[in-house]
Amino acid sequence: MSSLDKSPAILRDTAPTPSVTAKPARLEHTQQSFALVAKPTRRLWFCIYLPALPLQALNDTDAEEATAVFEDKEGMRRILLADKKARAAGVVPGLTVNAALALLPTLCLVERNPQRERQALEALAAWAEQFTSFVCIETPEMLLLEIAGSLQLFGGLSSLQQRIVAGLEALGFSALLSIAPTPLASTWLAKAGRRASILTQADLTGALSKLPIRCLGWPDSVNEHLGGMGINCVGDCLRLPRAGFARRFGAGHLLELDRALGRLPDPRQSYRVPERFCSEYELKEEESASDLLLNVCQELLIELERFLLMRQLSVQRVSFSFFHLREPATHLTLGCLQAGRSVSHWFELLKIKFDQMVLPAPVIAIRLRAGQSQLLTARSDKLAFNDVGKRQSEPIAYLVERISARIGNESVHGVTTVAEHRPQYAWMPVDLAQVPHCAAAPSYWCEDHRVLRRPLWMLPEPRPLQLAQGAPVYQGVLKLLGRPERLETGWWDDDGIARDYYVAANPAGVHVWVYRDRRSAGGWYLHGIFG
Amino acid sequence: MADTLEKLLQNPRLWRGRDQANTQGWQGLPSGYPKLDRYLPGGGWPRHALTEILLEHYGMGELQLLMPALARLSEPEGSEAADDTEAGWIAWIAPPFQPYPPALLQWGINLSRVLIVRPRQENETLWAAEQALSSGNCAAVLMWLDTLDDYSSRRLQLAAEKGQSWAIAFRPLEALSQPSAAALRIQLISGEKGTDLGILKSRGGRPAMLRDYAG
Numbered sequence: 209m210s211s212l213d214k215s216p217a218i219l220r221d222t223a224p225t226p227s228v229t230a231k232p233a234r235l236e237h238t239q240q241s242f243a244l245v246a247k248p249t250r251r252l253w254f255c256i257y258l259p260a261l262p263l264q265a266l267n268d269t270d271a272e273e274a275t276a277v278f279e280d281k282e283g284m285r286r287i288l289l290a291d292k293k294a295r296a297a298g299v300v301p302g303l304t305v306n307a308a309l310a311l312l313p314t315l316c317l318v319e320r321n322p323q324r325e326r327q328a329l330e331a332l333a334a335w336a337e338q339f340t341s342f343v344c345i346e347t348p349e350m351l352l353l354e355i356a357g358s359l360q361l362f363g364g365l366s367s368l369q370q371r372i373v374a375g376l377e378a379l380g381f382s383a384l385l386s387i388a389p390t391p392l393a394s395t396w397l398a399k400a401g402r403r404a405s406i407l408t409q410a411d412l413t414g415a416l417s418k419l420p421i422r423c424l425g426w427p428d429s430v431n432e433h434l435g436g437m438g439i440n441c442v443g444d445c446l447r448l449p450r451a452g453f454a455r456r457f458g459a460g461h462l463l464e465l466d467r468a469l470g471r472l473p474d475p476r477q478s479y480r481v482p483e484r485f486c487s488e489y490e491l492k493e494e495e496s497a498s499d500l501l502l503n504v505c506q507e508l509l510i511e512l513e514r515f516l517l518m519r520q521l522s523v524q525r526v527s528f529s530f531f532h533l534r535e536p537a538t539h540l541t542l543g544c545l546q547a548g549r550s551v552s553h554w555f556e557l558l559k560i561k562f563d564q565m566v567l568p569a570p571v572i573a574i575r576l577r578a579g580q581s582q583l584l585t586a587r588s589d590k591l592a593f594n595d596v597g598k599r600q601s602e603p604i605a606y607l608v609e610r611i612s613a614r615i616g617n618e619s620v621h622g623v624t625t626v627a628e629h630r631p632q633y634a635w636m637p638v639d640l641a642q643v644p645h646c647a648a649a650p651s652y653w654c655e656d657h658r659v660l661r662r663p664l665w666m667l668p669e670p671r672p673l674q675l676a677q678g679a680p681v682y683q684g685v686l687k688l689l690g691r692p693e694r695l696e697t698g699w700w701d702d703d704g705i706a707r708d709y710y711v712a713a714n715p716a717g718v719h720v721w722v723y724r725d726r727r728s729a730g731g732w733y734l735h736g737i738f739g
Numbered sequence: 740m741a742d743t744l745e746k747l748l749q750n751p752r753l754w755r756g757r758d759q760a761n762t763q764g765w766q767g768l769p770s771g772y773p774k775l776d777r778y779l780p781g782g783g784w785p786r787h788a789l790t791e792i793l794l795e796h797y798g799m800g801e802l803q804l805l806m807p808a809l810a811r812l813s814e815p816e817g818s819e820a821a822d823d824t825e826a827g828w829i830a831w832i833a834p835p836f837q838p839y840p841p842a843l844l845q846w847g848i849n850l851s852r853v854l855i856v857r858p859r860q861e862n863e864t865l866w867a868a869e870q871a872l873s874s875g876n877c878a879a880v881l882m883w884l885d886t887l888d889d890y891s892s893r894r895l896q897l898a899a900e901k902g903q904s905w906a907i908a909f910r911p912l913e914a915l916s917q918p919s920a921a922a923l924r925i926q927l928i929s930g931e932k933g934t935d936l937g938i939l940k941s942r943g944g945r946p947a948m949l950r951d952y953a954g
Binding site: 603604606607608610611614615616619620621622623624625631634635637640661662663664665666667668683716717718719720736737738739 | 796
């Protein structure tokens with residue numbers, strides 16, 4: 209009760225006790241109306257804070273050489289973390305890379321890799337699932353374990369704590385730990401480096417009050433502002449009037465404080481190790497009939513669809529393995545642009561690929577393995593009563609996939625224009641796989657496109673034209689129509705042009721786009737046909 | 740005489756192609772060339788069928804002939820694609836040269852609905868065309884073929900009907916003597932003033948010859 213007595217008036221959720229710090233009664237009244245009481249469900253959050261994760265996420269933790277991780281910040285490459293050997297040589301965080309190398313020429317420098325850190329954290333989360341059913345990843349370097357339900361099983365808090373600490377050490381991670389009844393309080397305490405173990409809501413406010421503001425992870429501007437007001441710890445902060453605090457620093461920070469103190473619920477999402485589908489079908493004897501094999505594949509795909517449907521997942525990649533008795537297995541991987549789970553689509557792609565595949569020997573077993581699954585993003589269909597008989601259209605991605613499965617990826621593309629005067633660079637192909645949902649790619653207008661006539665057909669390379677009586681020839685002598693359009697540009701990238709473009713007509717009435725190269729002694733070239 | 744003719748026309752055993760086309764509610768797609776529209780049944784291109792265009796050589800105005808209609812099809816607010824974001828694509832299969840996007844834009848084609856396919860072999864062209872036609876995504880499928888037998892043209896025609904798509908096959912003039920299942924067959928010949936257009940076969944219409952169709 210002593211901690212409550214010392215704590216500021218704002219913290220009192222229940223009947224007000226006489227406050228130690230003199231506060232105007234008017235404020236107290238408004239504060240009371242704000243106070244929200246969370247339901248007393250007992251929860252304990254065990255926070256594992258890994259300050260050295262960027263270094264420890266590297267696989268070679270016990271390397272011979274001194275190692276340091278550096279980060280590229282605004283063009284400056286600075287040391288982020290250094291291991292024991294490097295620190296002994298004087299390499300400290302904040303040093304520039306060059307200075308560190310001057311101190312220790314044998315230093316092994318590795319750039320920070322957030323992706324690897326995330327992977328390490330996910331692996332650790334999967335490991336931590338042995339202690340509790342509820343693990344969540346607090347980016348970028350924390351894990352939260354809800355352990356209230358696990359205490360009994362593991363024989364009390366200290367035993368559980370010992371197990372976790374020993375496990376982390378064995379895995380090669382150094383961690384700061386803390387336990388608190390709310391997730392935010394737990395992370396703040398861990399960040400502050402307090403090995404706190406707060407089990408009840410009553411102790412929480414006292415423990416949090418002493419925390420310095422900078423452990424809260426608020427922006428520097430807010431921290432400085434608060435520091436300027438003489439507020440350095442959470443307790444000071446809590447003594448401020450709520451309305452004024454929210455107005456000055458935003459309601460978000462006030463909410464955070466409320467959540468940390470357990471006045472507001474703070475739901476978290478539990479991390480789940482993604483499930484992968486893998487299924488095998490063994491044939492009774494060796495088979496090579498493609499119909500039969502395809503049927504088996506379809507069975508496997510139906511199984512996959514059921515698996516995904518139950519979990520509301522979709523996959524973007526599946527791979528089949530065909531096992532032979534004496535030959536190494538044949539693999540066939542199918543990928544699609546949009547993650548899906550429809551059997552018919554996968555089967556369609558499989559049939560196309562299967563036709564092109566050569567099996568070296570009869571097949572004895574087939575395995576289907578799905579790639580990383582992701583949550584299904586479905587959109588609702590139109591409620592269509594009068595659409596009967598209308599065109600039934602599937603996503604264009606399906607068509608693109610089918611064609612590229614048979615003919616090759618580079619053979620299907622979209623187009624877009626580029627703001628560029630050189631005709632050959634005024635457009636570019638668009639990979640339809642890259643454009644999300646094949647949405648409209650931006651088309652850039654070049655002034656030329658609006659005013660000047662451009663041919664519908666372009667030759668991949670300009671074709672040199674023969675001359676007859678000084679005039680170029682293409683299926684007959686060409687008659688130049690109108691005035692030339694001079695394009696002289698691109699000097700900056702070694703592919704400059706200096707050309708006079710003409711629209712010309714041959715005796716058959718075909719309009720073509722020709723140019724005279726002004727660089728190489730007046731050669732004539734055909735560049736396009738108006739079609 | 741007129742009376743006899745009238746009687747003959749009343750006879751249920753008499754089957755008139757033109758009527759049949761009209762009773763199907765065959766609304767043509769305006770070509771943008773009024774001179775041509777007058778000769779096409781339904782007042783325009785056959786929408787969900789195969790159109791064959793026979794050419795002496797490329798660049799005779801065969802693309803200009805189609806551009807106004809294609810522009811209308813690729814419009815996002817076009818009648819065909821009004822409520823369907825996945826429709827209205829225009830597929831170019833095995834074009835002999837590079838279709839030039841700035842020029843397409845000038846003609847009013849929506850470039851985000853252009854799909855270009857470059858098959859390696861002729862049979863892949865047919866396969867890709869059939870896939871594109873029957874997928875229901877493509878408002879129009881343009882293909883360039885050297886050979887197209889009767890059987891394949893029938894398949895294309897069926898695929899066009901299934902996907903409610905407009906198939907356009909460009910073929911050399913030598914194909915004139917070969918039979919075809921196309922609903923509309925035209926040839927382009929260079930004339931004295933411009934390109935002449937000959938309607939060789941038209942389902943529900945009759946053959947005709949247009950001098951300088953664009954003029």
